[in-house]
Amino acid sequence: MQTLGIIGGGQLARMLVLQAAALGVRCQVLDPNPDAGAGQLCQQIVADYDDIEALRALSDAVDALTYDFENVPAAALQQAKLGTKLSPGVSVLHVAQDRLKEKQLFQQLGIEVGGFHAVNSRTDLLEALDQTGYPAVLKTRRMGYDGKGQALLRQQEDLERAWQQMGGEDLILEAFITFQQEYSIIGVRNRAGEVRCYPLVQNVHEHGVLRCSRVSLAQNRRGQNSLGQNWDQLQTQAETCLHAIAEQFDYVGVLTLELFLCDGRLLANEIAPRVHNSGHWSIEAADCSQFENHLRAVLDLPLGPVTVSAEALMLNFIGTMPDAQQLLQVPGLHWHDYGKQARPGRKVGHATLCGTDLAQFRQRLQQLVSHRPFTQLWTLLQDLQ
Amino acid sequence: MQTLGIIGGGQLARMLVLQAAALGVRCQVLDPNPDAGAGQLCQQIVADYDDIEALRALSDAVDALTYDFENVPAAALQQAKLGTKLSPGVSVLHVAQDRLKEKQLFQQLGIEVGGFHAVNSRTDLLEALDQTGYPAVLKTRRMGYDGKGQALLRQQEDLERAWQQMGGEDLILEAFITFQQEYSIIGVRNRAGEVRCYPLVQNVHEHGVLRCSRVSLAQNRRGQNSLGQNWDQLQTQAETCLHAIAEQFDYVGVLTLELFLCDGRLLANEIAPRVHNSGHWSIEAADCSQFENHLRAVLDLPLGPVTVSAEALMLNFIGTMPDAQQLLQVPGLHWHDYGKQARPGRKVGHATLCGTDLAQFRQRLQQLVSHRPFTQLWTLLQDLQ
Secondary structure: OOEEEEEOOOHHHHHHHHHHHHOOOEEEEEOOOOOOOOOOOOEEEOOOOOOHHHHHHHHHHOOEEEEOOOOOOHHHHHHOOOHHHEOOOOHHHHHHOOHHHHHHHHHHOOOOEOOEEEEOOHHHHHHHHHHHOOOEEEEEOOOOOOOOOEEEEOOOOHHHHHHHHHOOOOEEEEEOOOOOEEEEEEEEEOOOOOEEEOOOEEEEEEOOEEEEEEEOHHHOOOOEOOOOOEHHHHHHHHHHHHHHHHHHOOOOEEEEEEEEEEOOEEEEEEEEOOOOHHHOOHHHHEOOOHHHHHHHHHOOOOOOOOOEOOEEEEEEEEOOOOOHHHHOOOOOEEEEEOOOOOOOOOEEEEEEEEEOOHHHHHHHHHHHHOOOOOOOHHHHHOOOO | OOEEEEEOOOHHHHHHHHHHHHOOOEEEEEOOOOOOOOOOOOEEEOOOOOOHHHHHHHHHHOOEEEEOOOOOOHHHHHHOOOHHHEOOOOHHHHHHOOHHHHHHHHHHOOOOEOOEEEEOOHHHHHHHHHHHOOOEEEEEOOOOOOOOOEEEEOOOOHHHHHHHHHOOOOEEEEEOOOOOEEEEEEEEEOOOOOEEEOOOEEEEEEOOEEEEEEEOHHHOOOOEOOOOOEHHHHHHHHHHHHHHHHHHOOOOEEEEEEEEEEOOEEEEEEEEOOOOHHHOOHHHHEOOOHHHHHHHHHOOOOOOOOOEOOEEEEEEEEOOOOOHHHHOOOOOEEEEEOOOOOOOOOEEEEEEEEEOOHHHHHHHHHHHHOOOOOOOHHHHHOOOO
């Protein structure tokens, strides 16, 4: 029986642990939270992510190591000398933890990306704004996620407030991107260099937080998206980007690339060197979920299929879980409660609605949105297939 | 967050625990084996099933209680006064633990069943054989499973050996049934009395142990089985039986009824008051698995859909797990390793092969049977749809 260590014990680790059990793999997680969602289902080392001794202890106890979020301190992982047991490796973390390096990598690999400028002084910022014009977005290079660590500059008056708020260095100014749609592509690469990509996922964010994700069976047949564009062309462009990034790091495991669709072209936004919220639909609507494919890659097992096997819509539950008594009445709704305490803004669970074809899916969707708190979702969903 | 106690910590409890996690339900199991498959994923009380204090401690720690096998001593459960926390209740165990009571119940409820006779003496046996003729099967009334505790009497010469071997009382003689096919029906009943049944599963046993189970999408459309019989008619007959049994015990949870198909009619064989090996396909090929529906019933949540959502074949792994490196290359093969030590005759895992339609399923099946140890499966599978 193989054993796997996971640095981080949140919901992504939890879903990895559940899938690992089916593969007969025992997990152990490292997380400072003594009631971490994944720790409820396996052994846990309660320690900070930069606790070198704890990292070493985890590594010694397992056959393979991975992480469930990209802000694990790269320096600590390096110091703990986890070597080839760790996949993905440390190199991708240096880039994924830094918006500037990330965008520079896109440029270097010939991946289309919006305008950006490093900002380390007020002069830098003014020069950068000369190039991008208003609106633009000022962001911290590090530790930003779910819309945190950024300020929108609509006009010159916003500049001072943002400058005070964000501190004066290690910033990046990005041109404001007016996109038609948001996508992500999730791929998996094994040690032999084989890469498989799931179909593009269409995402909807609210206040910087992912609200829902959609994949359709039409994408297997390579039809058209709701804007009349060929899936084939978009998919090829996205896969080419993902391949280039994965090659760059000799990457092993699941890798996610978030993208904006602007005027028929995909622009790279950011990478996540891990399983991703926008891939949760794959638990029910793919023959091999992102969690299983990550495990297969990390444990050197054959990669699984990445086609869509059902119409699917993933909905995040934010702050608190909705009423299960009501929602479990909707057929084809798959419930995922992360075992967390309710807290405003916190991702506490998700559900994936599935249908074997579009007619069944739409019927179920209408049943779903008839329930509060999903009535207002209808507007969001108009934009999806 | 709700909590569930499970008496028994084998693979059925393990799969309940995995599904419970998605529902945000924390489990605790009671099992004498300190490395029980389910105990690897939740808290475990290591104690014998008739340890009244341990049963009480489990009951006090949880909101609801269930069991994962039918040979939990009914007397101990009664003595522990688990009351309405326990579902299914104790009454069904008295019947499910006794082949004679079981067959008498079938008769009482008007459910078709093969000939049987209580045997408590040599005279009983001879009288019973006068009625059934040879061949017949002599079985212990209690503790038989997977073909254990039974002897086939082909001719008069077998009588003495069997009589010596089986002991002289608490036996049942059953007429030998020549069946065309074996089926099971799995249903779920909630506290309000609502019953939902999955489509009939076709099963193949080898040496008394379940080898594989098959469900097809054709069953949703109520087409015909491989013998040209209407699914509709068979399904209706099986559901009527299951309803009657469930009503009898005011049953809450998943209930399984095993059936023989003889000359176009279904004969009841035995019941299992629990999730069942022949329902494992439902994890991937139904919108709500037998495990989830059992949890929903026991925890008083709405029941989920029971239709088939993919072509599916479940294969048991007996004795040892096959080579994952080879088999995970088969697309649509879902792997379930129970985390057990290999041991001859032991169920150590299963896999379910799925396909979105019959063409894809057959293609994948051919790929599967090209791998050892599944080459010889082909003959077994000829009989399935």
